[in-house]
Amino acid sequence: MTFKTLLTVFAVGIIFVGCNHDELSTVDKDLNNLINDRERYILPSETDYASIPQSPSNPLTKEKIALGKLLFFEPAFANEAKRFDQKFTFTCSSCHVPESGFRPGRMQGIADGGFGFGRQGESRIKYPYYANDSIDAQGARPLVTLNVAYVENTMWNGSFGSDGHNIGTESMWGVFDPGTARNHERLGALEGQNIEGLKVHRMQYTKEIIEAAGYKELFDKAFPDMPEAERYSRKGASFAISAYLRQNLTNQAPFQLWLKGDNNAMTEQQKKGAVLFFGKAGCNGCHYEKNLGSMKFEALGVDDLYEHGGLKTGPADRRNLGRGGFTGRAEDMFKFRTPQLYNLGDSGPYFHGGSKETLEDVVKYFNTGIKQNQRVPDSQLSTFIRPLGLTDEEVKDLTEFLKSGLKDPNLKRYVPERVLSGMCFPNNDPASKIDMGCN
Numbered sequence: 001m002t003f004k005t006l007l008t009v010f011a012v013g014i015i016f017v018g019c020n021h022d023e024l025s026t027v028d029k030d031l032n033n034l035i036n037d038r039e040r041y042i043l044p045s046e047t048d049y050a051s052i053p054q055s056p057s058n059p060l061t062k063e064k065i066a067l068g069k070l071l072f073f074e075p076a077f078a079n080e081a082k083r084f085d086q087k088f089t090f091t092c093s094s095c096h097v098p099e100s101g102f103r104p105g106r107m108q109g110i111a112d113g114g115f116g117f118g119r120q121g122e123s124r125i126k127y128p129y130y131a132n133d134s135i136d137a138q139g140a141r142p143l144v145t146l147n148v149a150y151v152e153n154t155m156w157n158g159s160f161g162s163d164g165h166n167i168g169t170e171s172m173w174g175v176f177d178p179g180t181a182r183n184h185e186r187l188g189a190l191e192g193q194n195i196e197g198l199k200v201h202r203m204q205y206t207k208e209i210i211e212a213a214g215y216k217e218l219f220d221k222a223f224p225d226m227p228e229a230e231r232y233s234r235k236g237a238s239f240a241i242s243a244y245l246r247q248n249l250t251n252q253a254p255f256q257l258w259l260k261g262d263n264n265a266m267t268e269q270q271k272k273g274a275v276l277f278f279g280k281a282g283c284n285g286c287h288y289e290k291n292l293g294s295m296k297f298e299a300l301g302v303d304d305l306y307e308h309g310g311l312k313t314g315p316a317d318r319r320n321l322g323r324g325g326f327t328g329r330a331e332d333m334f335k336f337r338t339p340q341l342y343n344l345g346d347s348g349p350y351f352h353g354g355s356k357e358t359l360e361d362v363v364k365y366f367n368t369g370i371k372q373n374q375r376v377p378d379s380q381l382s383t384f385i386r387p388l389g390l391t392d393e394e395v396k397d398l399t400e401f402l403k404s405g406l407k408d409p410n411l412k413r414y415v416p417e418r419v420l421s422g423m424c425f426p427n428n429d430p431a432s433k434i435d436m437g438c439n
């Protein structure tokens with residue numbers, strides 16, 4: 001390099017730094033300092049398949065994703081309803097409703113044995129002809145199905161998947177939850193879980209049903225090399241749905257745009273909230289992966305679902321034990337996986353038992369730092385449950401970052417216009433059809 005070029009480089013450097021100084025406010029600088037490695041949090045584009053975490057058993061293809069995007073919303077396979085008149089009335093999306101951030105829109109999800117929808121799932125109730133214990137409802141708040149590609153072991157207790165935290169738990173696979181015996185097949189956490197999920201949620205796939213609903217060609221295109229017996233079964237369906245879910249990424253949220261260099265994508269208040277999240281409030285001590293969740297299991301001492309009106313659950317539900325309910329280990333008792341944080345603003349109540357109504361209530365819970373659930377012994381309780389010392393204004397700022405800074409406004413791209421059967425979705429029961437204006 002000549003002296004002249006060196007000088008030019010130096011001069012340009014000064015101008016560049018100078019400009020930055022003029023434009024960046026204090027909060028910008030604070031946030032830049034806290035997040036110096038932006039790459040670490042950037043979610044890939046949903047079309048950049050190579051960059052999305054996936055299982056070697058089920059490489060992502062556009063044919064699988066296109067099929068999964070329909071199956072997730074398709075009532076035509078809801079063939080194992082407990083009552084004849086409830087057949088073909090529910091889907092995965094009965095409990096993972098897009099308008100509610102892929103949660104039910106009410107405290108607990110109800111698929112088979114549920115009735116009605118409202119505007120975003122909030123009006124769904126138990127169908128009067130079902131007994132409480134014959135409906136399809138689970139003893140925990142449904143998890144969000146967005147950004148699950150970044151969940152190595154799925155469920156609140158991390159029980160699915162053969163790798164990651166489940167290495168060393170092999171002797172417990174299939175013990176308390178028979179479905180987790182799937183882990184021995186080493187298919188990938190989602191692929192294995194969703195085969196079981198389709199069974200639990202009473203959906204059936206046979207060649208005849210697939211043909212009658214008009215899906216045979218799509219299954220053939222998606223899985224040309226899979227033996228027919230597997231292709232036209234819950235396995236083929238699970239692989240397609242899992243591929244689709246891996247691609248459901250919230251990469252258009254303001255925080256994501258900010259990470260990618262658009263300094264104006266977040267408001268001043270959202271930035272202040274982010275500074276708290278990654279700084280003083282210490283939220284990223286656990287919420288540190290690309291989905292802002294992680295595989296850290298912690299006991300936050302929150303209530304269980306039966307205490308907040310959950311059906312088909314109670315004090316003896318193993319789900320209340322969190323990770324310990326799966327591993328049986330004393331040290332895992334009452335510890336739950338750290339969930340992802342995108343698009344939560346539409347999906348209250350929060351925590352595994354749905355014990356906090358709003359995001360502000362969640363932030364206040366952390367700020368107060370007093371356990372809610374007396375059954376969780378202090379010896380298990382996370383050391384994070386102690387007063388944080390945030391001011392009222394800081395509570396508001398942090399809430400705003402969660403609510404709006406982490407909201408991808410365009411989730412519609414993950415929802416099909418219609419499903420091949422032409423049925424109404426998320427639900428296809430008579431009351432839901434009226435609610436949604438389907439005919």
Ligand code: HEC
Nearest residue numbers: 092095109111136137138140141142143154155156197198
């Ligand atoms: C009756 C309501 C209901 C239905 C129907 C339902 N889910 Fe869920 N889903 C839940 C609940 C509750 C959880 C959390 C359970 C737990 O962790 O104990 C969950 C968790 C999940 C997870 C794990 C996410 C994570 O971060 O670990 C995935 C993936 C998922 N569901 C996919 C599906 C698919 C695919 C279908 C359709 C086959 C489906 N769900 C149908 C209620 C439901």
Ligand code: HEC
Nearest residue numbers: 281283285286298336337338339350351352362366382384
């Ligand atoms: C010590 C680890 C840890 C820290 C630090 C932490 N969280 Fe969490 N967070 C968790 C776990 C674990 C859960 C699930 C607990 C449960 O439901 O039992 C959770 C749940 C949540 C939820 C509810 C998500 C849902 O789907 O219902 C929100 C929102 C949240 N955290 C935000 C925050 C914020 C904001 C901070 C900083 C003030 C924070 N967290 C700090 C571990 C942590």
